[in-house]
Amino acid sequence: MTTTSDIFQTSSTNYAGLTQAQPENATGDNTLDQDSFLRLMTTQLKFQDPFDPMDNQAMVAQLAQFSSVAGISEMKQSLSEIAAVLGNNQLSEAKEWIGHSILVPGNISVADKNGQYSGEFELTSATDNLSIDLLNDAGEIVMFVELGQQDAGPVEFNFDSKDESGQPLDQGRLRVRINGGSASNLATWVPVASVKTSESNGPPILVTPIGNVFPAEALKIG
Structure with a gap:
């Protein structure tokens, strides 16, 4: 089965739709968002060995794991925003106590x-x-x-x-x-x-x- 690392190792050959890998000393954004993950998995499926395809359960497990991590990250951001709003509201209400x-x-x-x-x-x-x-x-x-x-x-x-x-x-x-x-x-x-x-x-x-x-x-x- 062709793995993600195999794709980048063979990327010097210009397959249609496959971007050539960057050199080892290249710099860039090291973060992997949901869109990047899906593009990477689609490329992996496209160039997998047809005689040894990726196991369906393994693919679903990867998707579920990434979705879970992404969901936790988004929830954390949402909770932080809610906490900030509540904190501002509490401060605004408490200011009304000044002079009392x-x-x-x-x-x-x-x-x-x-x-x-x-x-x-x-x-x-x-x-x-x-x-x-x-x-x-x-x-x-x-x-x-x-x-x-x-x-x-x-x-x-x-x-x-x-x-x-x-x-x-x-x-x-x-x-x-x-x-x-x-x-x-x-x-x-x-x-x-x-x-x-x-x-x-x-x-x-x-x-x-x-x-x-x-x-x-x-x-x-x-």
Whole structure:
């Protein structure tokens, strides 16, 4: 049976419709697409030994293998294009969050544009003397509130920070401390300053004063 290599080895003879092989030091495109593969197989069939023709099953197997590889390559390209589109859509949607605040788990509170420090938590049991403190990096109490008797359940807090003229006052990052009760699921509202892309077409990243946050980590948006 005449093989593909046999065709190129005997290509110095100018058979009708057969292109002369390039010299060994020739350069060119080394890729083999589906059209090139089919032309090569057609040439092979055309010049095969009629007394020892190519086995039908072998030919079908070659076609199936090439089609499978080509299909995987095209699917990979399609998935990459879809991922790029989805990534752009996610970034476009996330940009709409700029200027808003998001509720994220944690005990660090920052002021919004109105100078408000706010958040919420779950009080696991009733208490008679609940209070909340906001502390600076030195551990000093900057603001506090006495809530007194509270039933078990969700509790929201909001501190209004103003200067002497009544203008919003940003006092930086403050730590939330809960006294007189057992609390869980503490979360604070933080403003979204900007949005940036992540690597490998991943989800966009929301940039906040307490650090970077993925949209999936936000409990609420306000």
